[in-house]
Structures are given as C-alpha cells and as structure tokens.
Amino acid sequence: MNIVYMDYASSSPVDPRVIEAMLPYFSEKHGNPSSVHQIGRESFEAIEDSRRKIASLINAERPDELIFTSGATESINLAIKGLAFRRLDKGKHIVTSKIEHISTMNALKFLSTKGFKITYLPVDEFGFVDPVALNDAITRETILISISYANGEVGTIQNVGEIGKIARDQGVTFHVDAVAAIGKLSIDVRKDCIDLLSFSSNDLYGPKGVGALFIRKGTKIEPIIHGGGQERGLRSGSENLPGIVGFGKAAEIAKKEMEVETSRLTELRDKLIKGILKKTENVWLNGHPTKRLPNNANFRFKFIEGESLVLRLSDFGIASATSSACTSKTLEPSHVLLAMGIPAADAQGSLLLTMGRWTQNEDVEYVIDNVPLAVDFLRKLSPLIPQGDV
Amino acid sequence: MKMYSRKCMEHFRNPRNVGTIENPDGVGRVGNPVCGDLMEIQIKVENGILTDVKFRTFGCGAAIATSSMITELAKGKTLEEALKITRGDVADALEGLPPIKMHCSNLAADALHAAIKDYYERHGKKLEEYEERKKEGLIDGEKSTKT
Structure with a gap:
C-alpha cells in the first residue's frame, strides 16, 4: 500500500541531494577537523562551509555565531x-x-528545582502570546525570554519581531525555538533581535542527530558538555562530520527553494483545511486560519479520541499524529490545546496533519x-454521541 | 511506539457487539472523556445468564479492542462467571497490550462488572458476591486502580 505521509513534524525523509553530499564524508573524507594534516584540513573546511550556509539561512551576521549540536x-x-x-x-x-515544546518545558522545570523562577505566559484561543503581557512580566531579575517562533502542534506563528524588540529594549536575552519554523519561514535573527536560536537538521530534510544553536x-x-573544547569550547566532542555536511547542504537547498515551496505548501494546507471542515460535522481547526505554518493543519473532532483516529487512518494508508494523550508518554491531553482554552475532552479528539517537500495534491x-x-x-462506536445522530 | 498485537488490531478494525440494547437489564459506564477513555457496557440477563452484551466506547485503540473483547468473553456466561473475568484476562485474550495501555485503557472488565452491579441493584439484590470479591481483591479492576 502507498503511504500518504502527513507526519513531517515528527520526522522528515532526508533529501537525496543531501545524502549525495554526505556520502564522501563517511569514508574517504573522514578526517578529524582538529587534525593538522591534509585530510583533517578538508574536514575543517567542509564544516566551515556548512556553517556559512546555515548562517545565511537565518541571516546571521557571522558564521561563527553558530555552533553544532546533536539536535534541537x-x-x-x-x-x-x-x-x-x-x-x-x-x-x-x-x-x-505555556505552549512551549517539552524540551523547553523540561529544561525550565529542571532550573526551577535549582532556585530559578519561571513565568509561564498564557496564550489566547489561537495560541498567541500577548507582547504587552510579556513586557509586564519582565523584572530586574529577568535573564531570559524563551518563546517558539512557531508552535509545532497548532502551527501558530508568534509575533517574534515584536517580542524581540521588547527583549532588546529591556536588556533581556531572547531565545527562540525555531524547530517548527526553520526552512518554512524566512527567519532573520538580526531583524527580529534574536540572541539565541535553536533548530535541527532533520526539519530541513537533513540527517537526524545534528542541530545548531545560533549565539549572537x-x-x-x-x-553544558565539557571535553576537548570543540565549537569554541561551547560544545565539546568530535564533530559529526557527515551530519554537519548534510545539514549545510539541506540549509542551502531550503534557502534556495523556500519561497516557491512555502507558497506551494500554503495552497495545499488551505485546500486540506477547507476540505476537512466542509466534509465533516462537529470539527474545528486548532490554531489560527492564516497566521500558521504553511505545512500544518490541526483539527479537533467532537465525540472521538485522537489515537484511535490515527490508528484508523493508518489502515487507510495515511500516516498522521495526534496531539492528544495516548501517543505521548504523559497520557495527558495536549498542554498546548489546554492552554488555548479548549476543554480537555475535546482536546482528546485532535488530529495533526503536517505536510512537506514530497506532499502532492x-x-x-x-x-x-x-x-x-x-x-x-x-x-458509531462513541457513547458520547446522541443516539441516532451520527 | 510499541505495536498493538494482531488480535488487538483485528478487534479494533472489526469491533464485535457494538451499540445499545433495548431495555437493558444493566448498564455500566466507567472512565471519563477528560482522561481520554469512556466505556459503556449494556447487558441482557435471562435466568442468571448474560444473553446479550453490547458496548460503546470513546477512547484509544486499546480501549475499543478491550471493549469488543469483553463482550465476546462475557456473552453466554453466568453472572458469577462474568464477575470473575479480570483486566488481565481481557489483555491475555487480546494477546497482550502495550504496557502503557495496561492501566489507562484496560477498563472493559470494570465496565462489565459495573453493568452486573447495576443489574443486581435494579433487582434489589445484595451484591454479596461482588463485594466479597472486591474485598478479596479478586476483581482485578478494583485492585489495579489502587496500585
């Protein structure tokens, strides 16, 4: 059976052009970039070339503002x-x-056990953070603002430029989780006053196991990892050479093709949203109709639970995801949907469809x-539905 | 995630005994949609035997498969026999459940027991059998929720 893949937010295939670029770096060009000999120099050059390509994708002023990590x-x-x-x-x-990714949430939860105080800003029904509330939350003690560029679950794109300006005016460091937005939206760390930007390679159709942090x-x-002092001492450990080469190639392709690809995906997204809302009763779109990622559609269906819907769609050859309880390890309804004011029982019935480079009409x-x-x-199985009203 | 068993998927795809019974002799409803699972079991009882068992379930794949399975396990059994069916029996009959589903979604035995309890109460009968088993921890559902 042909699989219709609608789960790009979970994992993306690596672009064949990226694989081709990576291949020599597994064997013939395997040198350690710290080595002074020829083969080491070549690896060093390959890594710096990737750094330049990735810096260009986010409009960083200098390539050395980027360091490579194992992922977002x-x-x-x-x-x-x-x-x-x-x-x-x-x-x-x-x-x-309140709607950050679990990586941010759990890093902050850890810090809260070490005496840090965390303010979790509420969001509105679409998932927007209110910049005025953010401004008001800043105190003399505030060292960091951490907000996602766009939410990977409901697709809502934050007003990053406005938040960045507040952070700059108040003298607070601004970290942006760009995992969901990278390669889909044109990110400009200079214009948006971003000081730290996290993202990964796989979201650009590059290999898994490699990511980057922009540090202004x-x-x-x-x-937080100590060792041989690679990556300006900020991330020790021998570089993941083929991964970094693939990441660079993926960034180069993304930059070149973004404009055309984003408008293609936006058209597909709008067709998908319109089609689902039209052909089903008691269904709503989660998130904002237009200020959302070009590849993201998220619905909630009344009277049913998300995991069983994903399972049923899998029988039809459709790979999808739910933001609801059962597929996550926590068994709680999505914290994002709850923060947007959606009742817990309704939040259970969510379906997340994410498209990508190979999604067709x-x-x-x-x-x-x-x-x-x-x-x-x-x-037809649900006890919640009024009898004879399916 | 860990896959559902073949048997579990088979019941999910072709659930048995779905729906409601006209004038049921007992109804059991357990779970809560807020938590992601709600099961309803309806029973028909003749001469102490479960002649019909039907279900409706809101929930994940495991919730639907266990509901379907319990209707098959219970149908034709005496009330006493049906009260002995445990959560573990349902999971075993489905060739196992993913570990994360064992507690949260394996509520079908509880729903059946609740329907039988409802039957007893409607007939003004004391639930000595049920209460006795509960005390002894033999009704798996009651026991599991405590642990």
Missing part, C-alpha cells in the same frame, strides 16, 4: 541552561509561554476523502 533538544538545553548558569549574577527569573556575538553562555485529496470515513467509523 541539545540546542535548547544549551541555550536555556547555558545562559541561566552564566547570568547568575543578574538574576534567576525566566519568562516563557556578545551573548555569553556556559557549556492527490495526497491532500486522498486525506480529505478518507478522514470523514475514519471519523464516522469511530463516532
């Missing part, structure tokens, strides 16, 4: 803990939102045709 989770941990440990002199207060020149952080049509069948099947 490590980047986020390094940004948050590294900054917090470095700024103990100034204070122990951090401002974030002048922003000081402590390392006929995939979207197939999903629009089959989601109502899966929903109908489950509603």
